[in-house]
Amino acid sequence: MRETSSPVTLCCRLATLVAAACLIAAPMAHAEGPIVIGASASETGPLAVDAGYHLHGLELGIAEANAHGGWLGRKLELKYYDDKSDPGTAVRLYTRLITEDKVDLVVGPYSSGITQAVAPLFNKYQRVAVDPGASLPDIFVAGNEWNIQGIATSTGYLEGILPLAKEHGAKNVAVLSLQSAYSLACGKARHEQADKLGMPVVYDTTYALPQPDFSSIALAVKNANPDVVVACSYYPDSVGLTQALQRVGFAPKFLAATIGPAEAQFTSAVGALANRIISNTTWWPSLKTPGNAEFIAAYKAKFHEDPDYHAAATYSAIEALGAAVKATKSLDQTKLRDWLMTHEVPTVEGMFKAGPYGIGTQFKQYMFQIQNGDRKLIWPKDLAEAKAEVPYTGH
Template sequence: MTPSRRSIKNMGNNDILRGEAMDRGLTRLTALIIILIVVIAAAGGGAYYMISRRRAARKPIVVGAALSLTGKYGRTGEWYKLGYELWVEEVNKKGGLLGREVKLILYDDQSDPTTSENLYEKLITVDKVDLLLGPYSSAIVFPVSSVAEKYKMLMVEGGGNAKKIFSRGYKYTFLTLPGLAENITLGLFKFIESLPPDERPKTVAIINAKDLFPEAIAAGAKYYCKKYGLEVVLEEEYPKEATDLTPLLTKVKGVNPDVLIGGTYFPDSVLIVKTLKELNWRPKIVFLTVGPAMPEFWETLGEDAEGIMGESWWEPTAPWPGVEEFVEAFREKYGKDPDYHAACAYAAGQVIEAAVKAVGEIDHTAMADYLRTHTIETIVGPLDFTEAGYPTLGPLLIQWQDGERVILAPEEAATGKAIYPLPSTWS
């Protein structure tokens, strides 16, 4: 039977409809496959993202620093190393920062400012550290702080406190030494003012190493002499690498001041005392910086250190929270008491720790802003930072007596009375 034209037409239409239906089915299937691929890819990407997050969470937070472990400042720089390392150990015992282990990369700048500057560039651009702890000495902190500012990285340091460092409008450098170098002699002048008028010294000789920090000491001492009415009878600098100060101290002896103030580091503070003994002469007060605050001062000089005054930014007997635990941990790890350099280094770690925990991430601008607006509790005291980045607590006046550092001022922290005046000869 021959099909009619209509039936043939209907058959064709049915084929077309079936074809269209098949096409629609294939299209839907293709779409479903594409959606499935996208979902799988997204799930895989999400898994990768989560794995990456977990890996990042496990990755250590790297803290970088360069210190003077050799060269002129090597003896003092070693104290900062001990303080930094103890802080890293203690913070890791508490679970690290942001749940991550803290790792320290430490270089030796050989007491050279240019070397230190280059090492901090390396820490930031090559080692890609997360956080910075500072170097030692104002002469080195000064150029290094420019590196931190250039890369907008927070740097907390306890080794450079010359006012010049904090007079440039920088936003990322913070100091844990509780005051500026220019104010170091203030405790001495307040002690002088506390004496009966007829017992007060009247004349002062000021000498200092030719370097940023000692120059700041001398400038501050000169200012306070004028403020408190003492006459400066001699003011002179010497090379920071000096190994013979006999001509200078002979000159000082010749003008016979009541007070000798020395803007010194450890080596020249020891050299001054040895030379004074050789000359068999002493003024009523000998005040030197850095050296007298270190245990090695008595270890090196023995009884010749008796009666020498100096500044200290911290002592193991300080009343601040955490001091006792810090001293105990330091003794256990290193077998000796810490000095203020080690304490200020440890406190630098505490400041970084507080900023990271408060902000909740490594955001250097946010951390710097936080430090300027909050009091940070540390073992060197509660630190309230100025807009420039330094605190304003002030130093202690100390004196060596019978092999111990005795705190003379401020009165609320005093542990003894001053030996004053010193005998004029050493015999």
């Protein structure tokens, strides 16, 4: 005899079926969802200008990957928050990205100082992070297992300026460094290089931001009368120092600043004072790296401005991460870390290759000079587009 189900029983069975379908469908829906890449970005604060390029590179890298079908058949999605150029805020944001938002992958933030603060977090949560904003080598030392440097090291910033200046008869040096992790490493390296080259360092100081006025530092530089002034700086202090030197009526034969002159805003901020300033870059438009021309064209089309090396570094980080995901066919953090630590990836910035403890080994440093409004690569000599114009005139 066939039993007839009561309406209540039918409802229960239906509910069970729906629940079972949901349980089966949930992982499938997740598998087909986007791969979420988490990052903090300094949209505000003193690092905002340079970090803006950092974020653009990240956005473009993800957009280009999506245009080519994404990774593992899934689209990519960027989830980021503004860290306000503050390391403490960045730590909170990455914790949120990893533990609450449960992003699939992370990319390191902009600046060495902020990466230094969040790097232990990546080690704690065992999340592989390519760090395209961390030039400071001190992050990639014994104890670090999950951070991989995605840019050339800060000790090489402006490493060509002193040999170049010496060739032109420069005899002594002033080194100015911002109180930040990368700047201090850069300043120390240039000081030691000057000692080795037999160029006395006649003035060496550090300063903090926001600095209300650079006049006193500029006056001290003027009084020391160096042939070369090397500023291991970010954008706002590069502008402030350049203006202050002019205000005290001093123009060294060589004026070099690490970060700032690469950005278009620098020339509009200091006007004619930008002419003949020398600066540092880890990427250049004329480099024959794979995909470089396409990167520049896509960047200009998307953001209506020229890219700089910060953008190239984050774009390259996505290229490296994508290569690892495709090669391992996985989002498993250990597999990705092991692959990235042991493989080379050609990127627009150059060859991505990790050394011991994740330090970058193949990215290179270049120098350019602003010559009548144009930025020309002047070092190394085999890649130079123009010879250095000497002296810096300060007008």
